[in-house]
Amino acid sequence: MALYNLTINDVKTQLEVEPDMPLLWALRDILGLVGTKYGCGIALCGACTVHVNDKPMRACTVRVSDLVGKSVRTIEGLATSTTLHPLQQAWIAADVPQCGYCQSGQIMAAAALLKSNPNPSDADIDSAMAGNYCRCGTYNRIRSAIHSAAKAARLSYDATQRDVGQERKV
Amino acid sequence: MKQFIEAVQKKLNTQFTQDRRKFLKVTGIVGAGFTLATLMPDHLAATESEETVASNELNAFVSVSSDGKITIYSANAEMGQGIKTALPMIIAEEMGARWQDVEVIQSPINQHKFGRQSVGGSTTIPRTWNQMREMGASAREMFLSAGALIMELPISELKAADSMISHGSGRFMTFGQLATLAAKQTVPDPKSLKFKDRDDYTILGSAISGVDNLALTTGLAMFGIDTQLPGMLYAIYHKCPAIGGRVISANLDEVKATPGIIDAFVVKGNNNVRELLDGVAIVGTNTHAVFKAKQALLVKWDESEASKDNWDELAERGSSLHGTRGSDVVINKGNVKSIFDDPKNTTLAAFYEYPFVAHLCMEPMNCTANYIKGNHGSKDQLEIWVPHQFPERSRSVLQSMFGVKTDQIKFHQMRLGGSFGRRVYSEYICEVCEISKRVGAPVKLTWTREDDIHHDFFRTGGFQSVKGAINPEGKLVGFEDHYIGTQINGQPVSGSRFSDTEFPLQNIDNVYASKTMLDIRTPCGPWRAPGSNTTAFVTQSFLHELAVAGNRDFVEFMLEILGAPRWFEKGNIRSLNTGRAAEVIKLAARQSGWGRSMPEGSGLGMAFYFCHAAHIAEVAHVSVDSNKKLTVHKVIVAVDVGPIINMSGATSQVVGAVIDGLSTMMAQKITMQEGRIQQSNFHDYEVLRMPNAPEVDVHFIQSDYAPTGLGEPALPPLAPAVGNAIYAATGHRVRKMPISEEGYSF
Known part of the structure; x- marks a missing residue:
């Protein structure tokens, strides 16, 4: 076991875990952030997608020890304390989820896409989302929710309202 | 919005x-x-806390507080089929509630109070339709009585709507204002209740977003796998890769020396695959620790009684029966021999094959249990947080396994991250209860994805040898089917069903159908439209072969077979209604532009199927290139399941079933060798991804029949619709799933 310092959802966090502990299990079992899901453990289903320094990563294969000093955002940290992310709003408006299990990962993959490409085409979306499996087959609603969120975000979203600078130790 | x-x-x-x-x-x-x-996670998941339920209880399902908040219990498991939203919509409609005043909460498990708490077989809507309407109408009558008392007006002049009781004079009182008094009114006799006319519906038939969507999109704990309890430990359970192997020994000391491991031990099971097989439990401080320790685990198995199943061998046995009849006769009507012998008729024979497939629920099997041993005369208590279609079903198994009585077991119904028929068996519950009892702590058992695939209850593979005859006018005059399924210990497995009501056996005069069941050991169970999901592929593809052989248009051919509108067993929703069938076929044809000329390499294919009380026709529009790359551009679906409860949820079920069907037919196949399942994760079990998802265009015929379920029945017609479209595009007939084995890919 060793101590690792990283930032999770804007909170400076110290984790004492084995060096090979994947981020997924640190989030779920150590921090209680269970929104990030286990689906395959080999980075092929996308259910565990989080952001590391704003880039989409599969939390099941990235190790906590490789994230020292980096900033992780999970589905729990996507909304601000007062406002849902446009994707979350669009997801609810389009009634995307069926079982819902993969949706945290879908939303995080989509959020990373919109960060780098605020106006994606269908093909951009398909290619960015191809690593995220949905067993229930909600792909078409996901695609249209991404389009409507992109549109809404271009009109309004202000992402600067986050609570920052808190500390936490586990 | x-x-x-x-x-x-x-x-x-x-x-x-x-x-x-x-x-x-x-x-x-x-x-x-x-x-x-x-x-x-107990906040949203285990929703039995008093503070979240409105204060005045009108009946088992409905409570209303003075501030107007209406709490409606959802008593059945939510697994993506949408009933947690749909059933409360029915109650709210009859009650006269405004949907935005309603909060839906998962009820405790209490069948005495809520009735049967199970989901499966697309039965929840038809089974609870009247019960839900009664709950809503009963609450509405109690509000009307309370309103009449307080406003001193005749009850006959009052109406319930928009969460209010109002009078023509303009006087009104809200449900919140009346809640305390309403809860004290006599509960009406269910027989006295009148239900609303469809024309007056304001909620039913509209599109309502799922009640858990906020929680799901913000990552709140909902699923079984999200359960966290104070002092909880984490476990895996490793069973023999060949089903039924017994543990001889294991390197437990080595496993226990792995970081984060608290205990590892052998469990002697009862040899029942649905309950508790032998295995090794590893318990630790987190999931990573136990997953990692599993890699260090070495077990010596006694496989003398274990499964030796081998897919290639089974496929050989199946195909050796091509052109034969089974000894178990399903139906023998008319005289098929004379029809097939008649030289004026055109006869055709074919052999179809389909593989075992896995459920692959996104949320792997898991369960959390806290077995508290009694002391000083108190009894043992077993508390279980479980994602399961029918938690109550495990109660008797647990009672006999642990020697406890029914009041010593408490279930918490958790949301299911998909199920598709998988979570109807109790083995993962038994496993975690045994582990929790042994370690004396709350334990969460999580199966790895590999465990989840290796120890699934699969959709069975199988074969059908079919034969048909058409007369010189191109009319279907004879049909024969030898259904080759599988059985375990003499019992056909869940998906191996074929009855004398299969289409078109009831519709034509000369038919013969028989069955043969091949012995297997590989566990099988229900998988989204069991039986139907494979038989639809065979019969609808083969009927298309016959139509082609007779130079007939498939839609005309099908309508001719269906004949005059009639309901074979009037009043039985499980019985084919040829009128409803014809209407969905005609609608799908119309919406797809059936009959139009298509460019080279493109084609339309249609299939119809009746199952789970649903009449559904689908038309697939596909293109196939010279490398057999398949593009499914669009699938047009026409559905008659009666009136639609939630337009959004119903559409989702149909679209999801179409995509699931396509994903399965393209590349999914489970094989076994020496009893071992050879696939283990997403790298060797391919699934359909977003770029290959077709557009799905859904049309409902909202007939006057009572509403029925949609979780399953839109899946079976997909494979034959796509297969028939591939034929239309290329002239190549698909008789085997998955089609990747015939060279097709996305």
């Missing part, structure tokens, strides 16, 4: 404040700025 999102945000902010307080209290972790889901 804006209003809706504002309401969601308001709700979210309230939850955020409450839940954060709760979290801080329970865990003592300090840190403001925690985001939405840093809260104990």
